[in-house]
Amino acid sequence: MKANVGSVDRMIRFVLGIALLGLFFLEGNIKYVGILGVVLIATAFIRFCPLYVPFRINTTKK
Numbered sequence: 001m002k003a004n005v006g007s008v009d010r011m012i013r014f015v016l017g018i019a020l021l022g023l024f025f026l027e028g029n030i031k032y033v034g035i036l037g038v039v040l041i042a043t044a045f046i047r048f049c050p051l052y053v054p055f056r057i058n059t060t061k062k
Contacts, residue, residue: 003047006059010044017041 005013017040024034043049052058 009059013044
């Protein structure tokens with residue numbers, strides 16, 4: 001796996017991931033959307049997004 005998530009992208013993913021994780025503690029079906037926060041945080045830490053590969057997106061500096 002070659003890193004394809006840059007530093008600005010990582011920060012945005014981390015902040016949105018934390019916000020979505022906050023939804024997990026709410027009542028109703030919206031709490032299941034909060035699980036997506038885990039995915040965003042994980043991709044921020046490993047610096048690789050599998051959805052970027054087919055679209056050939058790379059936000060790292062070259």
